[in-house]
Amino acid sequence: MPSEPAIASAPHLNIVPASVTPLPDAKPRRALKVCLLGYRSAPYGGGQGIYLKYLSKALVEAGHQVDVISGQPYPHLDPRVNLIKMPGMNLFETGLTSIRPHHLTSLTNIYEWMGKLTGAFSEPYCFGRRVLKYLKKHGRHYDIIHDNQCLSYGMLDIQKQGFPLVTTIHHPITSDLKIALSAAKSWTERLLIRRWHSFLIMQRKVARELHHVVTVSERSRMDIADAFDIQPAGISVVLNGIDTYEFRPLPNVIKNPNRVMAAVSSDQPLKGMRYLLEAVAAVVPKYPDLELLLVGTPKEDGESGKLIRELGLAKHIRAVSGISTEDLVRYYNEASVVVVPSIYEGFGLPAGEAMACGTALISTDGGALPEVVGDAAIQVPIRNSKAIAEVLETLLASPAWRDELAAAGRKRIEELFCWTRAAQQMTDYYWQVIQRENG
Structure with missing residues (x-):
């Protein structure tokens, strides 16, 4: 029988264990209107898309109303989750030859185009600009805005606008940068890697000013604190889940x-x-x-x-x-x-x-x-x-x-690691944030 991980009993973590009744001030009293954000969210594109897919599904099953705002490539969502498409230039898939003159009438599109031209990754920054504009006009009914590691300047503006904002940081991309640089075989390759990761300058600045940060493991909590110069106590942990109804042993499949x-x-x-x-x-x-x-x-x-x-x-x-x-x-x-x-x-x-x-x-x-x-x-x-x-x-x-x-x-x-437990813990965290923001 496998033993439980050390994090399950660590008293210093900001986790509400499933076996413990939440504190009265964190206990939900009604269904929430939740808006999840993802700048690119296709599940086959990486863990962030999978996280968005299954967290939104688990929150809906917990009784909440969930909208997902996403850029391309769009997520695969449960039918009960409402997808609000926030299209960008998507130049990493369509290429520079897809540009047409009308695309460049938008300042945000110009930023994204220039980023691609110069080897930068500007999608998170541009997504933040687009989402800020949308939420200012259409988003005042949400109880919580939950950013999935966009970490753009637009998120700070959303926070300043008075929206209760939660940000998941899965792990610091500084780890990716260090590993990519160590594997590079030439100075030109290292230069291109550094240029593509230049968005980390923005992410470091934004992470330090966010009020409510959550991550998915104790190791990530410590690494994020170190990489972004944040106190570990300021980062909460809600463990990821696995959909055990979808991911299960199939009785008729032979190995x-x-x-x-x-x-x-x-x-x-x-x-x-x-x-x-x-x-x-x-x-x-x-x-x-x-x-x-x-x-x-x-x-x-x-x-x-x-x-x-x-x-x-x-x-x-x-x-x-x-x-x-x-x-x-x-x-x-x-x-x-x-x-x-x-x-x-x-x-x-x-x-x-x-x-x-x-x-x-x-x-x-x-x-x-x-x-x-x-x-x-x-x-x-x-x-x-x-x-x-x-x-x-x-x-x-x-x-x-x-x-x-x-x-x-x-x-x-x-x-x-079931999503039902993760959704309950996240809901408790949402209520803590909402009540803190409302004084």
Whole structure:
């Protein structure tokens, strides 16, 4: 039986445990009108889109009215959640050739266009401008505005306008920057990385002035405090959830004994793809029928694509992208082992999803992953392809051990990381914020 993580009993955290009755001044008395914000929110684009999808669903199921304001690519939401589209230029998908003269009649569009021209990531800044304008005109009926890591100057203006504002910071993007710089192979590549991450200057300034910040793990809380120079006591923690109704063991699915799966953003150094590929290459001689299923397609000319060719792994790789949640759940169920090779995770949703689906998990000890997986997965050090290979080889040869890990993982997620619990904790936090703002 997996043990509970240390954070479950840590008395200094700003968490309302599900087993404890909320304080009277935090107890909700009516349904809330909640507005969630996401500058780009497609669930296949990363953890922020998944967070928005499932938090909004859980809040609706808790009885609240929820609107989501999002830029492209838009989120996949429960039908009961109202999506308010806030389209931007979306130049990272459409490219500069999509620009037309009428696009440049807007100052915000010009900012976004100039950012793309100069290699910057200006979407969060521009989304903040657009949302501020919308909320000033249409948003006074909301009880709470909840920003999903936009951290733009517009959020400070929303706060100054008197809107009760909560901001989730999943983890400091400074971690991504450091890892990307350490993996860069030339000064020009480092220059481009620094330019793209220039939005961090804005995020640091904004984070320090926000009144109500929440994050998803104790590790993220400490890292955010350090990166943004905020007192840890000023950051609350509401643990992420996993939808255990969607992500579940499928009784009619037979596991493929030769399939290993990883849900990674293939060419982001943060996700540790290099170490996974090196580990698979080390295991293939003993398991020549091994298949590595990647959720996320490596670019042919990217680092992962080149490494796959160098290691002679092409025939062992199957990549899928843009898949439905139903397909993702089936893939988790079909795999014998899931590997999360990340160097850093603010939470680690793929780890939680794999455990919820009842599949044996190998996880690094990067970031908050130890908080999520506990002793219900095999943990290895970050940046250690040899350790991944050794554990993977042992697990492939041990069906009984895989079954034991699968059962422990499912139980851990059910007990500690369900969205119902997360929504209740977030609701309690909303009420604390509302009452503080109302004096």
